Amino acid sequence: MRLDHVSYATSASCLVDVVQRIGAELGAGFVDGGRHPRFGTRNFVLPLAGGTYLEVVSPLDHPAVDRAPFGQAVKARAADGGGWLGWVVSVDDISAVESRLGREAVDGNRHRPDGYDLHWKQIGVNDLITDPQLPFFIQWQVPASEHPSQGARSNVRIVGLRIAGEPDYVSRWLGQPTGHLLDDVEVQWLPVDDQDAGLVSVSLQTASGVVTLD
DSSP: OEEEEEEEEOOGGGHHHHHHHHHHHHTOOOEEEEEETTTTEEEEEEEOTTSOEEEEEEEOSSTHHHHSHHHHHHHHHHHTTOEEEEEEEEOSOHHHHHHHHTSOOEEEEEEOTTSOEEEEEEEOHHHHHHOTTSOEEEEEOSOGGGSTTTTOOSOOEEEEEEEESOHHHHHHHHTSOTTOOSTTOEEEEEOSSSSOSEEEEEEEEETTEEEEEO
């Protein structure tokens, strides 16, 4: 299974500062991703090598943020001081996930500043809210050339995730073997005895070595 992206949530007032800080740590520049009109959020995107990306997302002052599960998740994480919101896996056929979970995916879209409208289907955000160790699933409905990972201007790539959680439980959620959850990305599991479950840190290979973002 392929990692699609990781999400870091912050408040609207801190968005630019967080984007600049992470970009400086990685030696790579973000681009303005635009707004999610259905979710009441906006983001900046860092395209990465390997077909993944990192987003920094913040809630907008808009009614949609309180109606949509993703908006609710972003708003709650930002209000709690900000930090890693979660990880997202890409699937080619989300109908198989719908059948396994017994419910339908929802539509998502993002208006980019250049006028292009990205579209996808996603499922599992409510599960992320109740159990942050779980990723949600996404199926893109745009050409591969429009995927947010396109246009990477460096060789920075995600090489590892540290997740506080239960590997067997997450493996069953993904329908994957415990020892091989993600292609090309190492997953290290941490106990949840002394910390909240969820994505704890992301390690990226950069020109100056591996950088771990907590």
